[in-house]
Amino acid sequence: MPRFFDANCMVGRYNLFRSGSFYTKERLLQEMTYYGISDALVFHAVSMENSPPLGNQLILEDVANTPSLHPVWSLLPTMSREIGQVESTLKDMKRLGVRVVRLFPLQFHFDLDDWCFGEVFDMLSEHKIPVIIDYFDPIAPHADRTDWQSVVSVCRRYPDLPIIVTEFRFRTNRRLYQAMDKCPNLNIELSGLWLFRAVEFVCRKFGADRLLFGTRLPIRDPSCSLGMVNYAMISEGEKEMVAGKNLSRLMGM
Amino acid sequence: MTGVEGKFVRLAKAGLPIENELVIDAHTHLGAHFNLYHIPFGDAKGIIEQMDRLGINRICTFSFAGVNSDFTLGNDLVAKAIREYPDRMIGYTTLNANYSAEWLPELERCRKLGLKGIKIICEYQGTTTEEIDFRPVYEYANQNHMIIINHYWGKPQFLDTLAEVYPDACFIIGHYSTQYASVLSKRENVYQCTCAALMFGDVEKLVEMVDVGKIVYGSDLTDLDGPFGLAPILYAKIPDEDKRKILGLTMQKILDDHLD
Secondary structure, three states, X not given: OOOEEEEEEEEOOOOOOOOOOOOOHHHHHHHHHHHOXXXXXXXXXXXXXXXXXXXXXXXXXXXXXXXXXXXXXXXXXXXXXXXXXXXXXXXHHHHHOOOEEEEOOOOOOOOOOHHHHHHHHHHHHHHOOXXXXXXXXXXXXXXXXXXXXXXXXXXXXXXXXXXXXXOOOOOOOHHHHHHHHHOOOEEEEHHHOOOOOHHHHHHHHHOHHHXXXXXXXXXXOHHHHHHHHHOOOOOHHHHHHHHHHHHHHHOOO | OOOOOOHHHHHHHHOOOOOOOOOEXXXXXXXXXXXXXXXXXXXXXXXXXXXXXXXXXXXXXXXXXXXXXXHHHHHHHHHHXXXXXXXXXXXXXXXXXXXXXXXXXXXXXXXXXXXXXXXXXXXXXXXXXXXXXXXXXXXXXXXXXXXXXEOXXXXXXXXXXXXXXXXXOEEEEOOOOOOOHHHXXXXXXXXXXOOOOOEOOHXXXXXXXXXXXHEEOOOOOOOOOHHHHXXXXXXXXXXXHHHHHHHHHHHHHHHHHHOO
């Protein structure tokens, strides 16, 4: 069985909570044990829905002394000054063991283009910090809201910066595959890629190093992504890459 | 909260096919072409490969083309596939809500081709089941003891009335929902499909609310990946005996009651 490193977990109270789900770190750890997930990248729901700086602080408190949970910070454009100076923020991340950034362009109404987010991307690229781009939209949760034009532009502007797209490619893949073909630094997190034999197709067409296992716990059933990896008709080595090795590599672990 | 790791959890974690169990997928699509996205390996052979990988014995299947294109083209593809794989595929006729004059002729034509059930999916055809007068189709299904699977049946009261008026037809709720719990407990001829139970705790919640004997497994493959729909049943924190009913025993009973 491959070692699973989940690229997409969240803790903290979130707006559209469903009964039967959960939001605490303790429960997340219990569920990870049940499903056989050894490690997880975790962001705080407040980083997604209210304030990245507040959420960034909360996630550090939540994952403290929990080696299997790895904190993720969210960033914003610079001019509002909600986030401190980019350079000092990145120094803080390094000091505090935060190795991945997650961006929510739809939730916080900003663009990835150079005029809006260029200063941040310049620094992220210099430090080669993997960036998860999450176009989650609570109003249209099953539509692909990804701004592929912007994603491809960022990938091309910063070819050494690992970009990971997530949420939601449920009913589309033609733009996704074109973008993967054109951008070698573009990676896909699995929890939104629900299509028939998609894991095999991506591995054959683009290589197993481009796919990252993720569940979107506690919102979605983690077994969907686990099943797609465990039952994919790919080699055991490719499964290990998708399950966790790719993410560890991108994080420099 | 955490369940006992039974046989199905162990198989899922090991990525092993389900063996020595009956697994029937009640909700699948056939056809390698769809406007929304590219479907790799989407022909009948590609589907059989994944069925073997997962340990699925049989699938109930209907066409993609019937969803939002030429339903006769799609039904012909299904007829061809069930001729090639008669022991693995049970074909359904897909109808288009906007072609009422062709419903009964198409049902008759497809019945002669060996298709056994009926699929309706009005939401992809610009309307809803409640807006369309499908009475000729319901009567046909009732007379011929057929299964009708619908993408969305609308209000529970609407489905409840249909199940009462057409007691010899079998009504399957095509997608995961808990809103029909009262109809499922009241009507013997109504069943709930698990497709697509993708939110955390969905399967457990459904089993809490509905008699497990009224739940059938469906994956939506090749719309979705097969394991995407199967794994939530395998990993669910419910007893293995309940999983057996959901995975195939209940659907087999439905097929026994409704196939010629």
